[in-house]
Amino acid sequence: MIEDPFLRKLERAVQLSEDERYALQSLTFNRRTLPARHDIATGDVTDRVYLVMSGFACRYKTLPSGNRRIVSFVLPGDLCYMHDAGAFGRDLRVGALTPCSVVDLSRSKLVELIGLHPGISRAIWWVTLRELSRAREWIVNDTRPADRRLAHLLCELLVCLQVIQQADEHGFEFPVTQVDVADALGISHVHINRVLQSLRSSGLVAWSSQHVTIPDVDGLRAYAEFDPAYLCFEGFGP
Amino acid sequence: MIEDPFLRKLERAVQLSEDERYALQSLTFNRRTLPARHDIATGDVTDRVYLVMSGFACRYKTLPSGNRRIVSFVLPGDLCYMHDAGAFGRDLRVGALTPCSVVDLSRSKLVELIGLHPGISRAIWWVTLRELSRAREWIVNDTRPADRRLAHLLCELLVCLQVIQQADEHGFEFPVTQVDVADALGISHVHINRVLQSLRSSGLVAWSSQHVTIPDVDGLRAYAEFDPAYLCFEGFGP
DNA sequence: CGCCCCTTTGATTGTAATCAATGAGGGTGG
């Protein structure tokens, strides 16, 4: 049940034993489907952890002005609210950008598994550290001009979606609105449209009818100054 | 030796046993003093972890353009390169902004302690999650206009320095240049100067001769939309 | 058919970068 994107992604970094894989699979608590624009989680403390199985979601905060800033995307196989619930995430929410299929897990049971299985512990560490590394890269990305910023985001999405087999060599389905991407980049929805058109006219990106195509991945990466090392899909040291 | 700011900060969140405190104290490997502007660590993989005992440092990345972006400050009692070394941090460096006193620890021994002592494990988790929470707040902060951004940073520093008793109710010593702060906010050094003067003339901030004074903390917090919850110095749930 | 959401375009304003230069300490060597 849990199987598909979650374990596949974990095992990209950490080899799990048969036991560990089984233990994780038996955690499933409840499965549900959320419509777009609905919150998966708010800042409340619960014993629930959420595993997104399909669809695009995001972690975000809302400013007093009403502006929303997305601080990270949540893709299939990503765990939410493991650590960002409660004290750390009072104002952090997780929202569905497209219809999402979500599995609820018991946090306390997962914590227990972490204590029992070194492989699971390593895997959860890896997930957390990747989030940290990614957040820092987003901070850096915020210093780039908007066109490179968008290019960088698309490069990141391409890699992350390839890992879960939701992207091919040159593109991916991306049923997310320009407004959402604007909030992830911290720019206005008008500006992202202009910036996108400039990338289109340079031939670096094609994005229409919910499909992104990147004809020249190396070219876009160079333009975005994108180096996938920070995502650390290539293994996890100590 | 390790004692002062490190344990004090850890025990803010996690109660350590006598054993655990002793184990951590016996980790000290080597102590040195670095001049300002020198790197404490580069992206190389080593068995060293660095504990800053005094002075201000930062984690940063350098863009191809030569611009530096600081992604977080490192204050006395902060551990560096525990997790951000190697694969995750190839392009992440830690640099001293002022002269710093640094203790080198053995990473492998610390990892061993984490495995042996639940309190230490919790403490290291807490440190890591606070970094993650802080990074996300910095992403959000990047969407604010520059004056509020600076105000927010100063509010954060005030809280973090108060925890290690390096700030009083209304201010702190801050021997860091405007250029450094500009790189932490992602704005130019000219602009930070102007923005600072606007905060000065509103009476919200006084910053001269390496000392920051915040006459009306609540006022500055309101202006910056600052809520210290994300720093989670008030305890750590599960 | 018409409404709604998303995208696109135009015009204007505003924020911040860049370029250029001056001022204000602190330290060093003649």
Next chain:
DNA sequence: CCACCCTCATTGATTACAATCAAAGGGGCG
């Protein structure tokens, strides 16, 4: 002891990037 230099802070002028305001297409769905 003073002249010089270096770094950091400050100011002015200009340019560029991006927000905002306003409005018009376009496509899907009831």
